[in-house]
Amino acid sequence: MSIKVENLSYIYMKDTVFEHKALDDVSFEIKDGEFLGLIGHTGSGKSTLIQHLNGLMKPTSGKVFIDEDDINSKTTVKKTIRERVGLVFQYPEHQLFEETVFRDVAYGPKNLGLDDNEIENRVRFALDMVKLDYNEIKDISPFDLSGGQKRRVAIAGVLAMKPKILILDEPTAGLDPRGRDEILGEIKELHETHKITVILVSHSMEDIAKLVDKIIVMNKGKIVFIDKPSVIFRESLMLESIGLGVPQATKLARELKEKGLDIGECLSIEDAKLQILKVLRSKKND
Amino acid sequence: MTNMIKTESVKHEYTSHTGKSIMALNGIDISIEKGEFVAILGHNGSGKSTLAKHFNALLLPNSGTIMVKNIDTKNEEMLWEIRQIAGMVFQNPDNQIVATIVEEDVAFGPENLAVESKEIRKRVDEALKAVDMYEYRKHGPHLLSGGQKQRIAIAGIIAMKPECIILDEPTAMLDPSGRKEVIDTIMKLNQEEGITIVLITHYMDEAVNADRVYVMEDGMLVMDGTPKDVFSQVEKMKSLGLDVPQVTEICHELRKEGIKLPADILTVEEMVVELCRLK
Amino acid sequence: MIKDITIGQYIPADTPVHNLDPRSKIIITFVFITALFLVNTFFGYIYILAFMGIALGLSKISPKYLFRGLKPLVFIIVLTAILNIFMTEGEIIYKLWKLTITKEGLIQAAFMCIRLVFLITGASLLTLTTSPIALTDGIEKLLNPFKKIGVPAHELAMMMTIALRFIPTLLEETDKIMKAQMARGADFESGNMIARAKAMVPLLVPLFISAFRRADELAMAMEARCYRGGDKRTRMKQLKFEMRDIYASIITIAFGGLIIWSRF
Ligand SMILES: Nc1ncnc2c1ncn2[C@@H]1O[C@H](COP(=O)(O)OP(=O)(O)OP(=O)(O)O)[C@@H](O)[C@H]1O
Ligand SMILES: Nc1ncnc2c1ncn2[C@@H]1O[C@H](COP(=O)(O)OP(=O)(O)OP(=O)(O)O)[C@@H](O)[C@H]1O
Ligand SMILES: [Mg+2]
Ligand SMILES: [Mg+2]
Numbered sequence: 001m002s003i004k005v006e007n008l009s010y011i012y013m014k015d016t017v018f019e020h021k022a023l024d025d026v027s028f029e030i031k032d033g034e035f036l037g038l039i040g041h042t043g044s045g046k047s048t049l050i051q052h053l054n055g056l057m058k059p060t061s062g063k064v065f066i067d068e069d070d071i072n073s074k075t076t077v078k079k080t081i082r083e084r085v086g087l088v089f090q091y092p093e094h095q096l097f098e099e100t101v102f103r104d105v106a107y108g109p110k111n112l113g114l115d116d117n118e119i120e121n122r123v124r125f126a127l128d129m130v131k132l133d134y135n136e137i138k139d140i141s142p143f144d145l146s147g148g149q150k151r152r153v154a155i156a157g158v159l160a161m162k163p164k165i166l167i168l169d170e171p172t173a174g175l176d177p178r179g180r181d182e183i184l185g186e187i188k189e190l191h192e193t194h195k196i197t198v199i200l201v202s203h204s205m206e207d208i209a210k211l212v213d214k215i216i217v218m219n220k221g222k223i224v225f226i227d228k229p230s231v232i233f234r235e236s237l238m239l240e241s242i243g244l245g246v247p248q249a250t251k252l253a254r255e256l257k258e259k260g261l262d263i264g265e266c267l268s269i270e271d272a273k274l275q276i277l278k279v280l281r282s283k284k285n286d
Numbered sequence: 287m288t289n290m291i292k293t294e295s296v297k298h299e300y301t302s303h304t305g306k307s308i309m310a311l312n313g314i315d316i317s318i319e320k321g322e323f324v325a326i327l328g329h330n331g332s333g334k335s336t337l338a339k340h341f342n343a344l345l346l347p348n349s350g351t352i353m354v355k356n357i358d359t360k361n362e363e364m365l366w367e368i369r370q371i372a373g374m375v376f377q378n379p380d381n382q383i384v385a386t387i388v389e390e391d392v393a394f395g396p397e398n399l400a401v402e403s404k405e406i407r408k409r410v411d412e413a414l415k416a417v418d419m420y421e422y423r424k425h426g427p428h429l430l431s432g433g434q435k436q437r438i439a440i441a442g443i444i445a446m447k448p449e450c451i452i453l454d455e456p457t458a459m460l461d462p463s464g465r466k467e468v469i470d471t472i473m474k475l476n477q478e479e480g481i482t483i484v485l486i487t488h489y490m491d492e493a494v495n496a497d498r499v500y501v502m503e504d505g506m507l508v509m510d511g512t513p514k515d516v517f518s519q520v521e522k523m524k525s526l527g528l529d530v531p532q533v534t535e536i537c538h539e540l541r542k543e544g545i546k547l548p549a550d551i552l553t554v555e556e557m558v559v560e561l562c563r564l565k
Numbered sequence: 566m567i568k569d570i571t572i573g574q575y576i577p578a579d580t581p582v583h584n585l586d587p588r589s590k591i592i593i594t595f596v597f598i599t600a601l602f603l604v605n606t607f608f609g610y611i612y613i614l615a616f617m618g619i620a621l622g623l624s625k626i627s628p629k630y631l632f633r634g635l636k637p638l639v640f641i642i643v644l645t646a647i648l649n650i651f652m653t654e655g656e657i658i659y660k661l662w663k664l665t666i667t668k669e670g671l672i673q674a675a676f677m678c679i680r681l682v683f684l685i686t687g688a689s690l691l692t693l694t695t696s697p698i699a700l701t702d703g704i705e706k707l708l709n710p711f712k713k714i715g716v717p718a719h720e721l722a723m724m725m726t727i728a729l730r731f732i733p734t735l736l737e738e739t740d741k742i743m744k745a746q747m748a749r750g751a752d753f754e755s756g757n758m759i760a761r762a763k764a765m766v767p768l769l770v771p772l773f774i775s776a777f778r779r780a781d782e783l784a785m786a787m788e789a790r791c792y793r794g795g796d797k798r799t800r801m802k803q804l805k806f807e808m809r810d811i812y813a814s815i816i817t818i819a820f821g822g823l824i825i826w827s828r829f
Contacts, residue, residue, distance in 0.1 A: 041461060041462075144302075173458065176328075176330045176488050177329075179330060243462070245462060248533050248554060249532050252532075259562050269535050276545075277543055277545070
């Protein structure tokens with residue numbers, strides 16, 4: 001499923017002294033099956049933008065298309081958009097409310113009007129995707145779970161809608177390193193096995209570099225860059241000037257290159273290891 | 287050297303509402319020196335926050351003792367002295383700001399300590415300058431960024447003239463620039479004012495600056511040492527559900543391939559120097 | 566939507582009105598409102614207008630901003646007008662089926678609406694120029710004499726401060742949870758009363774949990790900052806009557822006198 005955004009602008013508290021333009025003439029396109037990263041400093045408009053992609057916010061001007069459907073036209077039913085575009089908010093565990101994990105995850109499918117059989121299938125599927133054991137966990141109260149498990153249940157609540165496009169707003173905030181890697185791994189797997197289009201908002205350049213195919217960089221409500229990670233992270237000075245950075249591995253490669261080592265671009269630990277080994281070994285053979 | 291905080295076999299047990307009991311701290315012996323910058327790491331639920339709350343008598347141990355500047359935290363008469371000596375900053379900036387104006391919030395602590403009003407004014411101004419937020423003194427806190435709010439929270443503690451500040455994941459909800467603001471502020475307070483810092487965090491790169499790193503697991507301290515000692519044990523850190531800085535891991539991988547590098551590289555700069563030497 | 570309400574949002578500035586002791590301002594507002602209800606002729610409103618004008622001019626708040634605060638309350642004003650127009654008996658000037666418009670009705674409606682507008686703008690001038698903290702401080706101090714008869718002055722003031730502090734946070738939170746549930750297909754807008762009430766559960770449960778968590782964390786943070794009730798506390802900003810408070814009092818007394826005199 002594809003997303004097309006045309007000249008989107010949004011102004012908070014229009015016509016008051018607090019008026020603030022959070023999105024300023026934003027246009028881009030995302031193809032079916034892409035894994036996209038959205039980065040930008042605090043207040044650059046990331047959360048505002050993603051809420052426009054499933055119709056939770058109405059543009060001040062501009063249009064949003066999901067598979068050619070203008071989501072804000074009168075003929076489009078909002079529910080079908082929200083079924084297609086799943087949105088996981090920051091700290092999603094704060095939205096849990098049911099007495100059991102099963103019922104909480106089933107809330108979305110129920111709203112879609114599915115029958116009980118299908119609802120159960122969906123809950124199984126969703127809990128499975130976030131690596132929670134259905135039989136073990138379904139009757140437990142979500143409030144008795146650990147932080148990482150709560151986060152997973154909340155994400156499952158969105159996955160149970162079987163969205164074709166999944167948007168996550170900083171899904172790993174507050175988790176320890178292992179929890180972080182596990183959740184990101186599950187998202188990656190979902191993308192690969194189910195061919196879901198994923199948009200990931202994150203402040204961690206390391207995670208973005210490791211996972212995504214394409215990056216959108218935002219600054220003050222505008223898109224300043226859309227490109228492959230290898231291209232974006234080449235611009236470390238520009239990124240720093242707008243309050244962002246590059247992964248440590250990339251920084252290392254850049255500084256080594258400045259010292260005259262023949263090292264190409266690196267985005268991950270693995271890249272850096274191979275590149276450095278290559279350089280060191282070729283020196284030895286001289 | 288004098289002790290700031292010293293604990294002896296501290297145990298703490300919670301009873302959850304289902305009646306199950308959880309040993310959140312299971313025999314902690316730690317001694318933190320005056321002026322030290324200590325980082326505490328550990329996965330979710332390992333007991334870090336529980337330990338931190340023992341350092342200023344927000345929680346009392348089931349057994350064992352905690353001495354803050356040689357005052358036993360069980361001594362109820364000294365409760366307010368202890369809390370004045372050891373201030374605490376929490377994770378969520380929104381839930382620790384009391385007042386609707388920045389300077390009023392910073393004044394909250396000294397007001398509770400019955401400091402005289404002229405002196406409070408002076409302390410508030412100094413504290414706001416120390417965290418570089420003086421120009422925001424008349425603002426409403428809800429209009430500030432996360433990093434700015436956390437600095438206000440730190441100013442609120444500094445105005446109480448503490449000797450030690452305990453920060454429980456102060457950067458967890460912030461973006462990279464907000465995190466940097468907070469960490470720079472902490473480092474400055476440690477180096478220039480000599481305030482003892484206890485920093486709890488999930489970000490390994492923040493712990494790199496500490497004098498000493500402790501790692502917790504299931505209510506116990508399982509590792510301690512300088513950042514170099516601790517982070518050079520890459521496999522062990524990973525087995526504890528933690529991480530190491532990316533360069534340290536690259537270095538570790540290269541060493542496995544037989545490249546002769548020191549194990550304890552923590553920064554990009556060190557790594558560049560070492561690799562250039564090999565070349 | 567909820568955030569568009571500007572009534573009562575403090576605008577910091579350095580003007581004689583802002584700098585007045587909150588106690589003076591509370592008492593002046595009190596006198597002003599009493600006077601407003603004492604006025605019984607249109608001519609009497611001139612004094613009110615003059616008083617308001619002086620206060621507004623000194624406070625440097627733009628009249629436009631003040632009047633925008635009326636927006637959410639337009640409904641109440643219109644309702645007052647309509648009720649007065651149609652319910653007052655007297656000389657009929659227009660008749661539509663059973664509804665009659667009388668001359669007295671029109672006059673009465675205009676009179677009441679002006680009173681309402683002055684009431685709202687007067688009260689919002691107080692909150693626009695007084696920080697919530699100062700306001701609660703003022704209330705605390707004014708209530709202090711009643712402590713002896715069991716009025717918990719400090720606790721009331723503290724509760725008000727915290728409520729004011731957390732209103733924006735909780736509004737934001739409500740908005741966020743609502744959107745999160747809408748993203749899961751929730752529908753808060755359609756259906757009958759029962760269906761709508763039911764649809765609120767997924768909003769209210771997380772909201773309560775979050776409010777309790779916040780309260781818990783805030784209590785912990787306050788304790789960590791040595792809060793132990795109001796007894797031994799000192800204050801950074803001590804309330805002090807100054808010359809300007811005396812001037813303001815004189816003007817207010819003169820104003821009150823004028824109003825009473827105008828009734829005869
Ligand atoms: N409800 C609101 N009312 C007024 N202004 C708002 C509101 N929500 C956001 N803003 C403003 O709009 C801008 C963009 O906010 P947004 O939340 O989209 O940023 P973000 O990129 O998601 O930031 P973060 O990384 O902190 O999540 C910010 O300047 C913010 O202050
Ligand atoms: N008030 C409480 N009642 C019952 N159990 C609790 C309470 N607070 C914490 N626990 C439990 O005690 C253990 C230690 O919790 P603690 O909050 O100290 O961990 P932590 O290391 O700070 O974790 P995190 O990284 O998630 O903040 C956990 O198993 C937790 O579930
Ligand atoms: Mg955001
Ligand atoms: Mg904790």
